[in-house]
Amino acid sequence: MPSRRHELLARLIPRLRRSSELDSVEAERARLEHHHTLPGQGPQRGLPTSLVPFFHRRFTVVREELAGPGGSGFPAYVVTPRGRSPRRTLVHLHGGGFVSPIDPFHVRWATRLATRLGARVVLPDYPLAPEHTWRDSHRALVDLTARWVADSPDGVVLSGDSAGGGLALAVALTLRDEGVSPSHLLLIAPWVDLGESTPETEAAARTDPWLTITKLRAYAAWWAGSEADLERPEVSPALADLSGLPPALMFFGTRDLLHPGGRLLTRRAREAGWALTSVEEPGLIHVYPILPIVPEARRAFGQTLEFLR
Structure with missing residues (x-):
């Protein structure tokens, strides 16, 4: 049974994030494009300003510029604990439906995990939809991860949450190839x-207090760039050949619009012989492992450390 703290956040987060169904595709596109032009929101915004003092005390932060097609380059932030020379790297791709930038939840969780692993963390700030599609960042993310694989004697953990989780799997598929x-x-x-090749998605949408299916459909179309690209492995990696991938750990809750995709990935991994450990938690909401204060997140963090060690 979900904890009381989890249930509190399940009610609070949709209000704070102003979760609602799509008014219209045109209005949502205009809203996002305007939001991306606001001070501190564009591709040059840097890490969330609320974390700057925290970082200066505990970490060094180096900004790298990655090249993209047609001038769509973007930064990646290499965050290293002060006084250490890590041999291991965590490359984390943030969520946000491909339309929202990196935020403090992502950064705090990733740096906490990297610190416990004795690793540096690399946080790419990839270009967002609707102005950009997967084509504007995929190659650069593959090359970035490959470079850190070569430069990390103790290996690279490639991670991602929500949209970033799918992006991480897509990058892993290209690296494998x-x-x-x-x-x-x-x-x-x-x-x-x-x-949405899983018919259970409609039913899942009715129990998710946070994500809405109308917005996700619009975001998916923008990120793919065309209907023909929706089933490409770079966009929908669950539909790809999953053999030959590295060991993986996946978390999802059942009060999450995306959980049918998690179940699909679990089934297809088993068929492909891919060593995927899938943790399905009844009644938990989207990205519960990175939420603050909830005991379910603490449990997931412990499971993660055990898996990665």
């Missing part, structure tokens, strides 16, 4: 089936 592999994959409530 090119003969490169991170040591582990960590997928937190990943969005891995943007084309």
Whole structure:
């Protein structure tokens, strides 16, 4: 049974995030495009300003510029604990439906995990939809991860939450095809089936207090760029050949619109012989492992450390 703290956040987060169904595709696109132009929200915004003092005390932060097609380059932040020279790297791809930037929840969780692992953390700030599609960042993310695989003697953990989880799996598939592999994959409530090939998605939408199916359909179309690209492995990696991937751990709750995709990935991994450990938690909401204060997140963090060690 979900904890009281989890249930409190399940009611609070949709209000804070102003969760609602789509008014219209045109209005949502205009809202997001305007939001991306606001001070502190564009591709040059840097890490969340609320974390700057925290970082200066405990970490060094180096900003790298990654090249993308057609001038769509973007930064990645390499965060290293002060006084350490890590041999291991955590590359984390943030969630947000491909339309929202990295936020303090992502950064705090990733740096906490990296610190416990004795690793540096690399946080790519990839270009967002609707202005951009997967084509504007995929190659650069593959090359970035491959470079850190080569430069990390103790391996690279490639992780992602929500949209970033699907992106991490898509990057891992391309790396596999090119003969490169991170040591582990960590997928937190990943969005891995943007084309909704799972008929259970409609029913799941009725119990999710946070995500809405009308918005996710719009975001999926923008990120894919075309209907023909919705089933590409770079967009819907659950539909790809999953053999030959590194060991992986996945978390998702059943009060999550994306959980049918998690179940689909679990089934297809088993068929492909991929070593995916899938943790399905009844009644828990989207990305519960990175939520603050809830005991379910603490349990997931312990499971993660055990898996990665």
